[in-house]
Amino acid sequence: MRTTQELLKMKQQNEKITMMTAYDYPSAKQVEAAGIDTILVGDSLGMTVLGYESTVQVTLDDMIHHAKAARRGAPNTFIVADMPIGSVGISDQQDLNHALRLYQESGANAIKAEGAHLASFIQKCKQIGIPVVSHLGLTPQSVGIMGYSVQAKTKGAAEQLIQDCLTMEAAGAIMIVLEVIPSDLAEAISKKVSIPVIGIGAGNKTDGQVLVYHDVLHYGQEHRAKFVKVYGDFSVGVEALRTFNEEVKSGAFPTEAHTYKAKVMGELNHD
Ligand code: KIV
Numbered sequence: 355m356r357t358t359q360e361l362l363k364m365k366q367q368n369e370k371i372t373m374m375t376a377y378d379y380p381s382a383k384q385v386e387a388a389g390i391d392t393i394l395v396g397d398s399l400g401m402t403v404l405g406y407e408s409t410v411q412v413t414l415d416d417m418i419h420h421a422k423a424a425r426r427g428a429p430n431t432f433i434v435a436d437m438p439i440g441s442v443g444i445s446d447q448q449d450l451n452h453a454l455r456l457y458q459e460s461g462a463n464a465i466k467a468e469g470a471h472l473a474s475f476i477q478k479c480k481q482i483g484i485p486v487v488s489h490l491g492l493t494p495q496s497v498g499i500m501g502y503s504v505q506a507k508t509k510g511a512a513e514q515l516i517q518d519c520l521t522m523e524a525a526g527a528i529m530i531v532l533e534v535i536p537s538d539l540a541e542a543i544s545k546k547v548s549i550p551v552i553g554i555g556a557g558n559k560t561d562g563q564v565l566v567y568h569d570v571l572h573y574g575q576e577h578r579a580k581f582v583k584v585y586g587d588f589s590v591g592v593e594a595l596r597t598f599n600e601e602v603k604s605g606a607f608p609t610e611a612h613t614y615k616a617k618v619m620g621e622l623n624h625d
Pocket residue numbers: 375394395396397398399436489531533554564566
């Protein structure tokens with residue numbers, strides 16, 4: 355399993371870091387089998403597996419439940435689990451209790467929290483031993499305020515984002531996820547901070563890349579952002595299910611090959 359220190363070394367040695375979302379036992383198992391460096395149990399599970407419109411409905415209990423399943427599927431992969439909306443940024447005591455619950459109960463190696471207002475939270479987590487990944491740029495929990503558009507496009511906003519990343523690093527963040535920002539800005543930030551920067555929709559000059567499993571495998575997701583590359587096609591599963599439906603209705607399934615027999619049945623008296 356990768357460690358925080360190894361991930362840092364990968365950045366220092368210009369070795370790209372891979373991260374893929376996984377939200378349950380089989381997907382985490384696949385991500386681990388593929389040799390991907392890290393798993394993100396993202397609150398994007400709200401859309402991809404729970405069928406919500408956004409991440410806004412996801413709860414801390416949802417995240418713990420899914421992160422535990424991912425942990426069972428990928429016992430040897432560095433797992434980051436998302437703090438969902440409202441679980442952090444409310445009050446110091448409550449924030450830390452939530453962070454501790456997510457970290458302890460899920461068995462994740464780090465937690466991730468959205469927003470530049472969380473420097474003191476990150477600092478306190480570090481003090482009590484919880485590694486935190488900061489998520490900046492487009493932060494989907496704030497969809498009601500910022501939408502899903504490209505962030506930090508003006509000079510002022512770009513300068514602010516650079517400053518925020520430096521603040522997160524100083525607070526003790528172990529990594530930064532930068533979502534949907536111009537690639538030259540992401541490149542500049544990746545050079546400025548010494549912790550790994552993982553991009554999504556942030557060009558190819560960050561220290562690593564993260565994508566969403568269901569996007570990458572075309573699995574239940576029809577909407578496709580510009581930054582997504584589809585590497586596989588799980589939508590073919592529908593054809594298999596259609597065939598099952600037809601075969602059961604026509605009597606073609608189950609066949610002898612899928613049927614158990616007990617010799618004793620011939621000896622029973624039954625009408
Ligand atoms: O929840 C998630 O999947 C994420 C990624 C988009 C980075 O935060």
